[in-house]
Every structure is written in C-alpha cells, then in structure tokens.
Amino acid sequence: MSESRKNIFQVRWIKFSSGERMPFLVRISTGIPISSAMYWIIAHRRAGGRQPNTLCNELRALMFLFLWADARGIDVEERLREGTFFTLTEVIDLANVCGQYIDHILSKVNVDAVHSLKCIGKSRKKRASIKSSEKRNRLAAVRSFVEFTSADILSQLSPWPHRWNFYNDVRDQCLGFIEAQTGPAPKHSNDMGMPEGLNPDTLARLRSVIEPNHPENPFSPNVRFRNYLLIRMLIEAGLRRGELLGIRVSDCSLGRDATIAIHRRPDDPDDPRLYKPSTKTAARLLALSGRTSELLHEYVVRHRSKIPGARGHPFLFVDVTTGLPLSLSSVNKILRKIRKKFRVCLITLPPIC
Helix, strand or coil: CCCCCCCCEEEEEEECCCCCEEEEEEECCCCEECHHHHHHHHHHHHHHCCCHHHHHHHHHHHHHHHHHHHHHCCCHHHHHHHCCCCCHHHHHHHHHHHCECHHHHHHHCCCCHHHHHHCCCCCCCCCCECCHHHHHHHHHHHHHHHHHHHHHHHHCCCCCHHHHHHHHHHHHHHHHHHHHHHCCCCCCCCCCCCCCCCCHHHHHHHHHHCCCCCCCCCCCHHHHHHHHHHHHHHHHHCCCHHHHHCCEHHHEECCCCCEEEECCCCCCCCCCCCCCCCCCCCCEEEECCHHHHHHHHHHHHHHHHHCCCHHHCCECCECCCCCCECCHHHHHHHHHHHHHHHHHHHCCCCCCC
16 A cells, blocks of 8 residues: 555444344445355354454454455455465465554555565564564464365365365465464463562552542542442452453342352343453352452442432443443543552553453
C-alpha cells in the first residue's frame, strides 16, 4: 500500500435468541461474513469448545490473511479451491505482514506484487514489530484455516486419485511453508526467583489506601465502597476480572464459613453486556474471610439495593449510576487508577484476563 488506507475488514458480533454470541469476519463494504472464515470458525473452532472471546481473537488473527491477500490482489478462497495455494515468497511476505501492527501495515504495505517483500521498510530506526508470540498466533490461525478449509476440498476429490494426490502434495508443501515461518515457541528462561505477587509492604499499603475513608483513596466517594470490596476480593480470592464480574448475588453464601461460587456461564442470556466477562478456569468454591463476608453483606443490603436498575439483573457488581452490570472497561479504569497511585508496584495486582 503506497498510501494510507483503511481496514476493509472487521470482526462483528451477532447475538442469537438463545443468548449465544458469535463473532464473524466481515467485509465492511457489504457487511456480509466471509463464508470460508465463517465455516472455519463455526465448524472447526467453535466445535472445539472455545469461548466466544477466543473465537473473536482467532478471527482477528485470521483477518491478517485476508488483509494481506486484498493488498496483493489474491483471492484466498479461489487459491484454495483450485489448489494453487501460496508460494514460498508469498508465505514469507504474509509472515512479514503478520509481524506488524495493523496501523503500520495499513500505511506502509506496498500493493505492487513485484515489491511484495518490501512491505515494511528495512532501514527504519523505530520498527513497528509486534511480539513474536502474537505473530505466531496469527500464523497459527492462518495455518489452521488453510488446513481445515483445504481438507474439505480435498475430501471432495477422492473419486479422482490423481487430482487428490496432486492437491494433497501442494497442500502439504504450503502448510510446511507456513509452519516454517511460524517457528517453535521459545523456551522459557529460568524464572526462578521472579516476583509472584505484591510484596508485604505494598500489599499492606494497598489494603490501607483503598479503605473508603482513607485520605489517599483515589476514587470518588460514591464508588469507594464498591471499589474497596472489588479490589479486596481480587486480592483475597485471586480472581480474574471475568470471574469477578460474572459473580451473581446468588453465588454468595454469607455468614459463618462464607463462600463465593465461581461458575462458567458462557453466553449467559441474563448478561446484557456487549463484551461479556468469561471464566477461563474450572468452576470452584472459594472461601471468604469474616471481614470480607461482612463487607459483601453491607454492599448488597445498603449499597447495591439502592441503585436504580440494579434489581433488573442478578450480577453482584454494578454501575452506581445506571445499575447495569459493571463492565470490563470499568474494572480496567479502576485498576489503572490503582496502578497510577502505586506506580510500578502494582503491575501484578490481579491477573488481567
């Protein structure tokens, strides 16, 4: 692309009457899902039990294949259907594109096929390369898509053995090219002695500052109690954001031996949030301290019950203005304020997943 251009692809969500959400890769000009990508994500990836957010990430990764192909004048579906696939030069070019930020790709990739390997300037002092792990994820999505889509085509060639053999040979060669560019995952370096959480002094100060009446509390008065409980539960129970926001009032068993139940509720029809939080780990029962149990009871009875709209859904943590379930972006803002207050000391506050 010799000049800046806009991304012509987008991942869009569709919600079915059952409450299930599904992402689809669409061409913005038509709003119609790309059929081959739709078949791959439904018949292969969704069938494997992957969460909707994971499917969305995989489609975003696959989008780089179609973005690259559009810039190079390549019809991906036609290539796979006819069995020409991609040459080694094309796969190297694709791998280069998969290693860059999308904004950089849109402004710098040269659409001239003759100069296809010059998609990113080699002499740039400040490169726009992404992490190698993200590049591997994108190429892995591309390989999975090519392998699955071509397997369907290959199965239709079984009545013609010579055509089947020829198609299969070219297919294996192309998949080998992609796998070579993906490369093996790097070996983990020795992480013995690395910090596993907050040091005792920082944790003690955090617990003190988030008290609603503390003079250094960074939050506005109307959200201090909610945020105090929220952060306390993140620390005490070791919860992820998605697990925390998925807790319902009915999941809390208070009083003596208080507990909270963490459930997996994919595509919860009671959840009105566009970006639904999800639980990545197995369902489990977590014990709460006596003090946290008291705070949780106080929040439900004296705070949440008085917020308009909060009774319209079962979720524990709510927006203090609308009463709607608290969003992931709102929790991110809370954590950013805490990190800003404690600078680099809170990089491990809770796992951000």
